[in-house]
Amino acid sequence: MLSERALTAAMRVLGRRYMAHEPTSLTTLPPADPERTYLLYAHVPFCERLCTYCSFNRFLYREDLARQYFARLREEMRMVADLGYRFGALYLGGGTPTILLDELCLTIDLARDLFDIGEVSSETSPNHLTSEVVERLGGRIDRMSVGVQSFDDRLLRVMDRYDKYGSGQDLYETIVRAQGWFSSLNVDMIFNFPSQTERMLLADIDRLKDTGCNQVTFYPLMAGPNAARALADTVGRIDFVREGEYYHLIDEALSGTFEPASAWTFSKDRGGMIDEYIVDYDQYVGIGSGALSFIGDRVYGNTFSLADYDAAIRSGCMGLATAGQPYDARAMMRYRFINQLFGLRLDKRAFERDFGVSADRALWLELTFMRAAGGIERDDDECITLTPAGRYLLVVMMREMLSGSNELRDEARAALSPAERMLLLDGQPLPQAECASA
Numbered sequence: 001m002l003s004e005r006a007l008t009a010a011m012r013v014l015g016r017r018y019m020a021h022e023p024t025s026l027t028t029l030p031p032a033d034p035e036r037t038y039l040l041y042a043h044v045p046f047c048e049r050l051c052t053y054c055s056f057n058r059f060l061y062r063e064d065l066a067r068q069y070f071a072r073l074r075e076e077m078r079m080v081a082d083l084g085y086r087f088g089a090l091y092l093g094g095g096t097p098t099i100l101l102d103e104l105c106l107t108i109d110l111a112r113d114l115f116d117i118g119e120v121s122s123e124t125s126p127n128h129l130t131s132e133v134v135e136r137l138g139g140r141i142d143r144m145s146v147g148v149q150s151f152d153d154r155l156l157r158v159m160d161r162y163d164k165y166g167s168g169q170d171l172y173e174t175i176v177r178a179q180g181w182f183s184s185l186n187v188d189m190i191f192n193f194p195s196q197t198e199r200m201l202l203a204d205i206d207r208l209k210d211t212g213c214n215q216v217t218f219y220p221l222m223a224g225p226n227a228a229r230a231l232a233d234t235v236g237r238i239d240f241v242r243e244g245e246y247y248h249l250i251d252e253a254l255s256g257t258f259e260p261a262s263a264w265t266f267s268k269d270r271g272g273m274i275d276e277y278i279v280d281y282d283q284y285v286g287i288g289s290g291a292l293s294f295i296g297d298r299v300y301g302n303t304f305s306l307a308d309y310d311a312a313i314r315s316g317c318m319g320l321a322t323a324g325q326p327y328d329a330r331a332m333m334r335y336r337f338i339n340q341l342f343g344l345r346l347d348k349r350a351f352e353r354d355f356g357v358s359a360d361r362a363l364w365l366e367l368t369f370m371r372a373a374g375g376i377e378r379d380d381d382e383c384i385t386l387t388p389a390g391r392y393l394l395v396v397m398m399r400e401m402l403s404g405s406n407e408l409r410d411e412a413r414a415a416l417s418p419a420e421r422m423l424l425l426d427g428q429p430l431p432q433a434e435c436a437s438a
């Protein structure tokens with residue numbers, strides 16, 4: 001599809017520009033805007049086993065390192081409170097936030113003590129979705145999101161998840177058992193994995209519907225340059241033409257049971273909060289190693305090194321390592337355009353109120369492109385909404401924005417110490433002598 005290819009190319013350039021970071025000597029985030037409510041994102045970068053395709057900041061789990069890390073995370077949370085931030089919601093992402101339940105409970109409880117948090121969301125892995133976890137987290141987490149990726153045993157093996165998290169049938173039973181434990185249960189799936197066929201995808205959707213989960217997120221396979229090369233050498237190249245076809249297949253197969261809640265999330269209760277926190281909050285503070293913040297007109301990034309993060313917090317500084325250039329007015333308007341349309345609706349009145357110029361005038365290029373590609377469903381004085389073709393274009397935009405962050409992560413990982421790089425490799429124990437410095 002020509003529009004997809006043109007957009008991928010344009011977003012690659014824009015994504016790199018908007019996500020570009022420079023090392024910073026800043027030791028603290030700017031103070032809060034007292035008029036604003038933000039989202040608090042806390043990153044827990046540990047997993048018991050590492051998935052080869054995974055593009056997130058994650059390290060092989062070691063209890064001592066993880067306990068030390070959670071303690072620093074809570075210290076950084078206190079620093080954020082001292083800056084006057086108000087948060088409406090807490091999102092715990094990973095990695096695997098549920099990896100140490102007692103530490104996670106302490107962290108959530110502190111957030112509730114410090115801030116007026118309305119809703120807590122967390123990610124988890126299927127092996128943690130047990131009655132023991134629910135009892136321990138009882139009442140603390142409202143929305144749980146679990147990574148399934150596929151119910152197909154062959155695909156789970158290719159993804160190297162079969163041995164870690166069980167067969168498709170095991171995963172199915174886990175999700176069925178977890179019904180009713182949380183006010184919302186989201187299942188993460190991946191589409192356009194190189195060896196995935198149309199049949200596998202449709203069978204996955206049938207299985208998903210049977211689980212009774214109330215929300216599903218279908219991520220297109222995303223890869224930074226390193227991961228893309230590794231995938232091409234093992235399972236095959238990522239095919240973007242097929243990505244568009246599969247997206248429409250998913251959209252049609254889910255309709256009637258799930259409705260689009262964002263470009264890649266489908267929900268049974270349309271009003272419920274969705275997984276993409278940036279849709280509900282366009283300004284957020286990220287704490288923890290590798291977490292990003294978007295505050296005012298700038299992106300800030302925390303260090304990817306666990307050792308540097310620990311040292312920074314111990315010395316009374318935040319975990320900052322990089323900062324982007326301030327966004328100009330045009331970039332802020334584009335950010336609003338992508339964020340809101342990713343959440344399926346651009347509010348034209350709010351746009352004009354906030355930027356002093358109409359969306360039609362400020363975003364004429366973007367809107368002309370979307371119209372020509374058949375992407376606009378409704379366009380009146382009030383708002384713009386999307387057709388399925390338009391939703392797919394937003395998937396492309398977000399895929400490229402996130403792939404821009406993946407490049408940053410690749411660069412940051414390359415700069416880690418040898419000891420920390422060992423923690424990026426699954427199945428290889430960290431030598432004791434080097435652990436001490438990690």
Ligand SMILES: C[S@@+](CC[C@H](N)C(=O)[O-])C[C@H]1O[C@@H](n2cnc3c(N)ncnc32)[C@H](O)[C@@H]1O
Pocket residue numbers: 047053054055056094095096123124125126146147148149188189190219220221222223
């Ligand atoms: C950060 S993970 C946390 C979930 C949990 N650790 C698990 O894997 O079960 C959140 C989700 O990101 C998605 N994800 C990870 N790497 C991805 C990639 N390279 N492309 C697309 N989606 C990806 C997966 O669907 C995963 O469930």
Ligand code: SF4
Pocket residue numbers: 046047049050051054055056058094095096125147
């Ligand atoms: S368990 Fe989740 S976060 Fe960890 S490596 Fe696998 S996909 Fe990534």
